[in-house]
Amino acid sequence: MKYNFDEVIxxxxxxxxxxxxxxxxxxxxxxxxxxxADMDIKTPEFIIEHxxxxxxxxxxxxxxxxxxxxxxxxxxxxxxxxxVNVQKNDIYYVPSILFTVTExxxxxxxxxxxxxxxxxSYNAFxxxxxxxxxxxxxSPLIQTDxxxxxxxxxxxxxxxxxxxxxxxxxxxxxxxxxxxxKEECEQIKEICERxxxxxxxDEIHMDFVRSENGFYSMANLMQLDSPILVVTGLGKxxxxxxxxxxxxxxxxxxFTMQFNRKLxxxxxxxxxxxxxxxxxxxxxxxxxxxxxxxxxxxxxxMGILKEFVxxxxxxxxxxxxxxxxxxxxIDFSNSGYSEEKVQKALQSVGKIATGIGNSxxxxxxxxxxxxxxxxxxKLIGGLxxxxxxxxxxxNDEIE
Numbered sequence: 468m469k470y471n472f473d474e475v476i477x478x479x480x481x482x483x484x485x486x487x488x489x490x491x492x493x494x495x496x497x498x499x500x501x502x503x504a505d506m507d508i509k510t511p512e513f514i515i516e517h518x519x520x521x522x523x524x525x526x527x528x529x530x531x532x533x534x535x536x537x538x539x540x541x542x543x544x545x546x547x548x549x550x551v552n553v554q555k556n557d558i559y560y561v562p563s564i565l566f567t568v569t570e571x572x573x574x575x576x577x578x579x580x581x582x583x584x585x586x587x588s589y590n591a592f593x594x595x596x597x598x599x600x601x602x603x604x605x606s607p608l609i610q611t612d613x614x615x616x617x618x619x620x621x622x623x624x625x626x627x628x629x630x631x632x633x634x635x636x637x638x639x640x641x642x643x644x645x646x647x648x649k650e651e652c653e654q655i656k657e658i659c660e661r662x663x664x665x666x667x668x669d670e671i672h673m674d675f676v677r678s679e680n681g682f683y684s685m686a687n688l689m690q691l692d693s694p695i696l697v698v699t700g701l702g703k704x705x706x707x708x709x710x711x712x713x714x715x716x717x718x719x720x721x722f723t724m725q726f727n728r729k730l731x732x733x734x735x736x737x738x739x740x741x742x743x744x745x746x747x748x749x750x751x752x753x754x755x756x757x758x759x760x761x762x763x764x765x766x767x768x769m770g771i772l773k774e775f776v777x778x779x780x781x782x783x784x785x786x787x788x789x790x791x792x793x794x795x796x797i798d799f800s801n802s803g804y805s806e807e808k809v810q811k812a813l814q815s816v817g818k819i820a821t822g823i824g825n826s827x828x829x830x831x832x833x834x835x836x837x838x839x840x841x842x843x844x845k846l847i848g849g850l851x852x853x854x855x856x857x858x859x860x861x862n863d864e865i866e
Contacts, residue, residue, distance in 0.1 A: 644789020
């Protein structure tokens, strides 16, 4: 079956953050959204129909999430898509990915201690670390002509700090789209084990890896009580972010015991969401072809973006096409303009909302993030708006 990812959908007025939550971030209103990481692509119809049928049962009492159908769906997805053997006893329903990351930070660090992260970083991680009164300890990725690389020597140096006990690992990496190799994951695991650093690996973008070697999950490296936890879900792949259909995979018995105890007796969050569990069942059993075609669409859009930057705006922008995610990390340092001026032009002239670079970096930024999970028409319109914005800067039309 051929799926259509070029359908233009308008989500304005639906209480969607991408459209209706812009006032919290931007100085201008009614911008065309290319910022937050959800898709202007419909959730697949077979998931919608399955959830409709579930709604028709007309009762939603407390749910036993630990069902073979749910656990087998996850286990089989990992086996088919990533060649990873996940044990059903290592899978746990969780309220959300960021909640789980936060609990790892709270369990293994104290206030004032360091949490290690690769920069640039998904901005929510930075907010969580700072919000929990921990110190952000950065391991900057090295930008090369082929993409971003791990600075192994620098990473080990900061991992060896006495106060660093957790690595928040973004795999694949947001915002750069870096795909971590098997060798890099093994290096990171060995360094963290050597220095007693617990790894929490956010693998929410795992289904968007388009490199030849595919996705390598940290679940590959788990043994009994390994200080590794993988957390992921359906939110990105199937545009179900508000459904919070998340789960974790770990063999670390102490953390699992503490986490599950606190869910029930401290937070009161032990109840599972029926629709989230049902979504996992249907998505992981029926969506392989849909996901493959979605990745083909995103790869085409990334190619359109790359061609546009190289042919139309190479004096102002540079862009390395990522091997994963639907997020483009675009460098405007060639233009010579400050981030403040670029953002003012994009918003006031281009009328578009892009991811603001300084929210992903600890220092001054010369980047913005662009979401290409949309129709080709919307993307082309966004690219023309970017060009118009930089033309206004070149013509000194921005104060």
